[in-house]
Amino acid sequence: MSELLKVEALKVYYRLPQGVVRAVDEVSFSLERGEVLGIAGESGSGKSTLAMALAGLLRPPAVIESGRIIFDGLDLTKLGEGEWRKLRGRRIAVIFQDPGTYLNPVYTSGFQVAEVYEAHRGGRASRYVELVKDLYRKVKMADPERRVHSYPHQMSGGMKQRVLISMAIAEKPDLIIADEPTSALDVTIQAEIVELLKELKSETGSSIIFITHDLALLLEIADRIMIMYAGKMAELGRSSEIRDNPLHPYTRGLLSVLKPERKQKLASIPGSIPSLIDPPKGCRFHPRCPMAMPECSRVEPRTVKVNGRTVSCLLYEG
Amino acid sequence: MSLLNYTVYRLAQGFITFLGAFLLIFLFVRLLPGDPARLIAGPEALEEDIQRIRAHLGLDRPLYEQFITYMASLLRGDLGTSIKYGTPVLEEILARLPYTLALAFVAEALAVSVAVPLGVLAALKPRSLVSQLVSVLAVVGASLPVFWTGLMLIFIFSVELRLLPSSGAESPKHIILPSATLAFFLVGNLARITRAAVMESLSSNHVVTARAKGLSFNKILVRHVLRNSLIPILTVASVQLGALLGGAVVTETVFAWPGIGSLLIDSLFFRDYPLAQGVIMFTVGAFILINIVTDILYALVDPRVREILWKAA
Numbered sequence: 001m002s003e004l005l006k007v008e009a010l011k012v013y014y015r016l017p018q019g020v021v022r023a024v025d026e027v028s029f030s031l032e033r034g035e036v037l038g039i040a041g042e043s044g045s046g047k048s049t050l051a052m053a054l055a056g057l058l059r060p061p062a063v064i065e066s067g068r069i070i071f072d073g074l075d076l077t078k079l080g081e082g083e084w085r086k087l088r089g090r091r092i093a094v095i096f097q098d099p100g101t102y103l104n105p106v107y108t109s110g111f112q113v114a115e116v117y118e119a120h121r122g123g124r125a126s127r128y129v130e131l132v133k134d135l136y137r138k139v140k141m142a143d144p145e146r147r148v149h150s151y152p153h154q155m156s157g158g159m160k161q162r163v164l165i166s167m168a169i170a171e172k173p174d175l176i177i178a179d180e181p182t183s184a185l186d187v188t189i190q191a192e193i194v195e196l197l198k199e200l201k202s203e204t205g206s207s208i209i210f211i212t213h214d215l216a217l218l219l220e221i222a223d224r225i226m227i228m229y230a231g232k233m234a235e236l237g238r239s240s241e242i243r244d245n246p247l248h249p250y251t252r253g254l255l256s257v258l259k260p261e262r263k264q265k266l267a268s269i270p271g272s273i274p275s276l277i278d279p280p281k282g283c284r285f286h287p288r289c290p291m292a293m294p295e296c297s298r299v300e301p302r303t304v305k306v307n308g309r310t311v312s313c314l315l316y317e318g
Numbered sequence: 319m320s321l322l323n324y325t326v327y328r329l330a331q332g333f334i335t336f337l338g339a340f341l342l343i344f345l346f347v348r349l350l351p352g353d354p355a356r357l358i359a360g361p362e363a364l365e366e367d368i369q370r371i372r373a374h375l376g377l378d379r380p381l382y383e384q385f386i387t388y389m390a391s392l393l394r395g396d397l398g399t400s401i402k403y404g405t406p407v408l409e410e411i412l413a414r415l416p417y418t419l420a421l422a423f424v425a426e427a428l429a430v431s432v433a434v435p436l437g438v439l440a441a442l443k444p445r446s447l448v449s450q451l452v453s454v455l456a457v458v459g460a461s462l463p464v465f466w467t468g469l470m471l472i473f474i475f476s477v478e479l480r481l482l483p484s485s486g487a488e489s490p491k492h493i494i495l496p497s498a499t500l501a502f503f504l505v506g507n508l509a510r511i512t513r514a515a516v517m518e519s520l521s522s523n524h525v526v527t528a529r530a531k532g533l534s535f536n537k538i539l540v541r542h543v544l545r546n547s548l549i550p551i552l553t554v555a556s557v558q559l560g561a562l563l564g565g566a567v568v569t570e571t572v573f574a575w576p577g578i579g580s581l582l583i584d585s586l587f588f589r590d591y592p593l594a595q596g597v598i599m600f601t602v603g604a605f606i607l608i609n610i611v612t613d614i615l616y617a618l619v620d621p622r623v624r625e626i627l628w629k630a631a
Binding site (some may be wrong): 057086096103106116 | 530532534535537546619621
């Protein structure tokens with residue numbers, strides 16, 4: 001396997017009047033071709049901001065403060081809008097969370113998918129109807145012949161998500177960023193969509209970055225998992241390692257939440273995610289950490305390698 | 319097919335609205351204090367002459383009888399005879415109509431072609447000078463009296479620069495100043511609405527999707543931003559056009575423009591019932607038609623509206 005993407009010390013800040021929000025703070029990781037990397041974390045952990053940064057879709061006040069994103073030898077942080085346009089939809093595609101609002105209500109679904117071809121191959125979108133029907137068959141859309149002419153409001157949430165997936169896989173991109181692709185769907189539809197993504201992955205060979213707050217889902221489909229907390233990477237490891245031998249106390253907390261048989265009542269990690277304008281000093285997790293030591297409130301943990309695994313926690317330093 | 323059904327349905331509905339409005343107009347015009355017979359006869363007239371004129375005009379009959387007579391002649395396409403001019407009302411209106419239509423459409427077209435680009439630019443750069451200009455125009459344009467704007471334009475372009483005629487309607491050049499005056503009044507409001515609509519579209523998620531596809535900026539702007547901003551713009555523009563078709567009385571007076579508005583004022587001052595009725599009916603009809611056209615345009619712009627409206631039909 002060869003490396004497709006390398007993110008080095010990436011910082012994405014929101015410059016707001018109230019202060020600077022450090023949504024993504026010194027995050028580094030890499031992605032192999034054909035690999036599925038899961039990114040898990042609570043709301044506000046910076047995972048969606050990271051996704052938008054990787055797709056070049058950040059909007060002010062969000063800016064890439066520093067760091068590099070090397071995609072197939074190209075530093076994405078230095079790209080102009082024109083170069084990004086050639087990349088987006090063709091080599092890097094995104095599947096968004098809420099398929100309802102991410103489709104334009106005034107055009108047919110088929111037209112909106114065909115726009116991907118129009119953007120990268122030229123000509124009118126209407127030329128590509130047959131290709132769109134093929135895509136709809138690939139994503140197991142019911143009645144593709146009719147659905148290309150349907151408007152979003154005439155389709156269910158699951159169908160609309162299949163439309164967005166069709167857009168993403170249209171040009172067989174190297175990288176698909178799936179930002180909570182199942183969170184807005186019913187549980188049964190979620191399972192279908194996850195199954196579909198797995199199939200498509202083995203078929204297209206695309207690398208996938210799968211972002212979700214659902215760690216159980218990632219344990220099932222991801223090759224490796226990165227756990228994010230308050231804009232920082234807490235831990236990165238193979239799914240099996242994360243499941244069987246979590247290093248970071250936050251990861252352990254997340255996993256214990258998944259195993260309700262150990263406690264009668266619904267488990268949770270006490271406290272809530274901190275403000276990213278004024279994060280806690282030292283380790284950002286220390287106010288909620290059951291294993292916090294005195295120095296955790298003073299010393300910011302570095303990212304260290306432990307037996308080939310990556311973790312940011314003072315327990316594993318020195 | 320559904321479009322045709324819907325249009326027919328709306329026209330039928332509009333006709334019923336029109337009849338209702340017609341009854342109200344008939345009554346309200348007659349409720350105005352004053353007597354046309356007395357105005358025609360003059361202040362020195364004998365009471366019996368006035369009675370004779372009144373009988374001649376049919377004004378001595380009970381209201382319901384007048385109404386039936388009027389309806390009957392209306393069905394024959396006869397709007398009655400103007401009391402003041404002695405000519406058929408339809409003839410009077412048709413003589414003025416082209417001027418009103420021309421002024422209304424030119425003014426609105428001018429307003430739209432300035433306001434929409436201005437509003438879009440302002441939305442793309444909310445902190446720019448253009449955006450501030452839109453805010454200023456919205457207040458200034460709507461609060462400066464039309465007659466003042468008109469007189470200023472006459473002063474600059476007719477008196478000082480001697481470029482454009484100040485009154486009358488003899489040549490195409492004559493329409494420039496009155497339509498510019500009206501457009502100045504309309505442009506600010508329309509630009510402000512455009513800016514708000516475009517800003518809202520710009521921030522919607524489907525625009526992120528459009529960017530994620532790799533579409534060019536122009537295609538995103540036209541297809542995924544402007545198209546989705548059209549409904550509020552259409553709404554305001556059509557209301558403005560409707561008001562203009564009712565006659566821009568002040569502007570017509572300032573520029574001696576021979577439109578419907580000045581005809582209406584004349585007829586009301588003279589208690590010229592048939593003429594006043596005719597003009598108001600025309601105005602009501604124009605409003606109803608514009609509403610129908612606007613709803614059809616909504617349906618063409620937005621498939622969700624289309625579904626709801628065509629189900630209603």
